[in-house]
Amino acid sequence: MFCAAALFSIMPAVKYAAGGWYKVAHGACYTLKGEAFMKKIKKMFRYENVGMLFVLPAFVYMLVFVGYPIIRNIILSFQDVNAGNLVRGTKNFILFDNYLELFQDDVFRTSLFNTLRYTVMCLVFQFVIGFILALFFSKRFTLAKPVRGILLVPWMIPVTVTALMFKLLFATDIGVINYILRSLHLTGKNIEWLTTPGTAMFALVCANIWIGIPFNMILISTGLTTIPKELYESASIDGANRIQTFFSITLPLLKPTIESVLILGFIYTFKVYDLVYVMTSGGPVNSTHMLSTYSYKLSFEMFKYSKGSAVANVLLVILMIVGIFYIKATTAGEEE
Amino acid sequence: MDEEKKLNGRKNMVFSIISIVILCILLFPLYWALITSLKTEQEIFQNPPTFYPHILNLKSYAAQVETGDFNMFRSFGNSFVISIGATVIAVLLAVPASYGIAKYHFKGRKLMLLSFLVTQMLPVSVLLTPMFIMFKNMHVYNTWIAAVLADATIGIPFSVLILKNYFASIPKDLEEAAYLDGCNKFTAFLRILIPIAKPGVMVCAIFSFLYAWGDLAYGMTFILDQERRPITAGIFNFMGQYGTKWSYLTAFAVVTIIPVALIFIFMQKYIVSGMTSGAVKG
Numbered sequence: 001m002f003c004a005a006a007l008f009s010i011m012p013a014v015k016y017a018a019g020g021w022y023k024v025a026h027g028a029c030y031t032l033k034g035e036a037f038m039k040k041i042k043k044m045f046r047y048e049n050v051g052m053l054f055v056l057p058a059f060v061y062m063l064v065f066v067g068y069p070i071i072r073n074i075i076l077s078f079q080d081v082n083a084g085n086l087v088r089g090t091k092n093f094i095l096f097d098n099y100l101e102l103f104q105d106d107v108f109r110t111s112l113f114n115t116l117r118y119t120v121m122c123l124v125f126q127f128v129i130g131f132i133l134a135l136f137f138s139k140r141f142t143l144a145k146p147v148r149g150i151l152l153v154p155w156m157i158p159v160t161v162t163a164l165m166f167k168l169l170f171a172t173d174i175g176v177i178n179y180i181l182r183s184l185h186l187t188g189k190n191i192e193w194l195t196t197p198g199t200a201m202f203a204l205v206c207a208n209i210w211i212g213i214p215f216n217m218i219l220i221s222t223g224l225t226t227i228p229k230e231l232y233e234s235a236s237i238d239g240a241n242r243i244q245t246f247f248s249i250t251l252p253l254l255k256p257t258i259e260s261v262l263i264l265g266f267i268y269t270f271k272v273y274d275l276v277y278v279m280t281s282g283g284p285v286n287s288t289h290m291l292s293t294y295s296y297k298l299s300f301e302m303f304k305y306s307k308g309s310a311v312a313n314v315l316l317v318i319l320m321i322v323g324i325f326y327i328k329a330t331t332a333g334e335e336e
Numbered sequence: 337m338d339e340e341k342k343l344n345g346r347k348n349m350v351f352s353i354i355s356i357v358i359l360c361i362l363l364f365p366l367y368w369a370l371i372t373s374l375k376t377e378q379e380i381f382q383n384p385p386t387f388y389p390h391i392l393n394l395k396s397y398a399a400q401v402e403t404g405d406f407n408m409f410r411s412f413g414n415s416f417v418i419s420i421g422a423t424v425i426a427v428l429l430a431v432p433a434s435y436g437i438a439k440y441h442f443k444g445r446k447l448m449l450l451s452f453l454v455t456q457m458l459p460v461s462v463l464l465t466p467m468f469i470m471f472k473n474m475h476v477y478n479t480w481i482a483a484v485l486a487d488a489t490i491g492i493p494f495s496v497l498i499l500k501n502y503f504a505s506i507p508k509d510l511e512e513a514a515y516l517d518g519c520n521k522f523t524a525f526l527r528i529l530i531p532i533a534k535p536g537v538m539v540c541a542i543f544s545f546l547y548a549w550g551d552l553a554y555g556m557t558f559i560l561d562q563e564r565r566p567i568t569a570g571i572f573n574f575m576g577q578y579g580t581k582w583s584y585l586t587a588f589a590v591v592t593i594i595p596v597a598l599i600f601i602f603m604q605k606y607i608v609s610g611m612t613s614g615a616v617k618g
Binding site for chain 2 (some may be wrong): 014046047050051052053054055057058059061062065066067068069070072073076086133136137138139143144147149150151152153154155156158159160161162164165166167168169171172173174176179183194209210213214215218219267270273274277278284291292295296299300305308309311312313315316319320323326327330
């Protein structure tokens with residue numbers, strides 16, 4: 001494409017340079033036509049270049065601070081880099097050894113499994129709760145809009161703070177959750193939520209659902225407003241009940257929204273880092289490590305940078321596979 | 337879902353009450369953190385717990401100003417400088433970029449758009465170690481600059497994708513009218529298009545700020561000294577050292593939420609638009 005355009009832009013110029021001979025052969029009229037054509041090409045080129053110039057600074061920035069690090073990270077994962085040779089010194093290539101080691105590493109397998117389990121549990125609950133809330137707030141009662149607005153707050157709060165708040169709620173001695181369970185006589189003694197493997201994961205999932213509900217709710221709310229009211233009217237004329245209407249109108253028409261909510265939710269939840277790092281740091285005994293926290297631990301606590309990079313790359317590959325679906329969904333309406 | 341009409345008296349009342357109950361349940365963690373920060377340590381450990389502070393205790397806030405190492409107001413200042421820095425970079429770079437992508441069909445446009453989309457999905461883990469090496473080589477490790485440069489990489493792709501839609505929705509006639517009035521490409525962009533896209537620019541600025549404000553990984557990894565670390569890293573450090581000093585910890589948390597609360601109160605409409613347009617088809 002580019003070559004052809006360049007050739008076209010040169011052709012009139014060549015003809016023009018041939019000057020006198022050309023004029024004699026074809027007459028002044030044709031030259032004028034050639035000139036106009038050349039101008040057009042030139043203009044087109046300038047126009048396109050201007051667009052590129054606007055984007056270039058941001059693109060170069062991302063190339064330097066994101067593009068290069070990604071490639072560097074891939075190279076790192078094939079080397080043997082530790083605290084000694086991180087900044088300078090020779091770095092030996094050991095190819096796939098890091099990856100092979102990982103697949104025999106129990107903590108890595110646990111992290112991979114944890115990340116999947118955590119993501120699926122969070123997605124299911126935050127989606128269902130978010131959906132119910134979106135339906136509830138689509139009724140037109142006085143407080144619908146203001147209350148729905150305030151419910152967005154959990155999503156905006158720094159995750160570190162959320163982690164701290166849930167640590168407080170799930171605290172063993174002073175935690176409200178233990179207090180409530182005791183008052184309801186559901187448990188005799190205080191549960192050590194964050195220091196018992198199974199319950200620690202439960203606490204993490206709860207905290208993440210709390211963050212995710214507003215996101216799901218607001219996106220589904222927006223999706224609901226795009227469904228034409230007439231459809232519901234004609235459905236009620238046809239004698240459809242609420243449940244029928246929901247399954248035959250609301251759900252199918254919300255399909256694009258639901259798709260993007262779930263895919264985005266997966267991506268955001270799967271790369272969870274802050275929440276887990278602050279609440280449990282992967283403990284107790286590595287039982288709540290996620291791919292991201294394990295990668296961090298390997299790199300910045302054990303200084304096995306290459307192994308940490310390898311874990312991060314596994315995370316990256318999984319995200320990119322899911323990301324392809326997201327990009328497909330996002331760019332489907334883009335084609336001009 | 338299907339009610340076009342407003343709900344009438346009684347139903348309206350019932351729904352409103354239910355919505356208040358939902359609100360109370362969902363915002364309870366926030367309320368609990370706030371009142372814990374206002375209780376005395378003694379009251380926090382009281383059983384059964386008190387649901388509002390019986391003795392109002394502001395010491396947790398005051399003590400932070402006096403002590404040196406874990407001064408949360410200094411951390412607050414650090415976070416503020418870092419977040420503003422990241423926001424400025426993100427907006428300055430993303431505004432022209434999104435305009436270029438929305439209005440010109442140059443070669444490589446699709447590729448660039450795709451690369452912004454992809455960077456939005458990247459986990460921090462992939463970038464931490466290479467950035468760490470890079471910032472050490474650039475001699476900005478352990479300074480605010482490192483955190484600013486890293487945090488801007490979250491704001492830029494988000495802003496480009498949001499603003500692209502704003503610019504695309506501006507009719508071409510308007511731009512052409514500007515050319516007739518003697519504007520060129522750049523002056524038309526500055527004087528006509530940016531003012532129209534201002535709400536979009538606000539959304540980008542707010543979200544870039546919020547992302548940077550909430551960041552923990554970059555601030556903690558690229559800045560070593562507590563005096564220069566952002567407030568999120570401050571909380572984390574504090575937790576490690578005084579794990580159960582809940583009055584101080586929650587006071588720290590409340591201070592961290594202040595800017596978020598202010599943004600929410602004064603700029604709520606931008607939040608909704610940012611959350612929804614970020615994910616819906618462009």
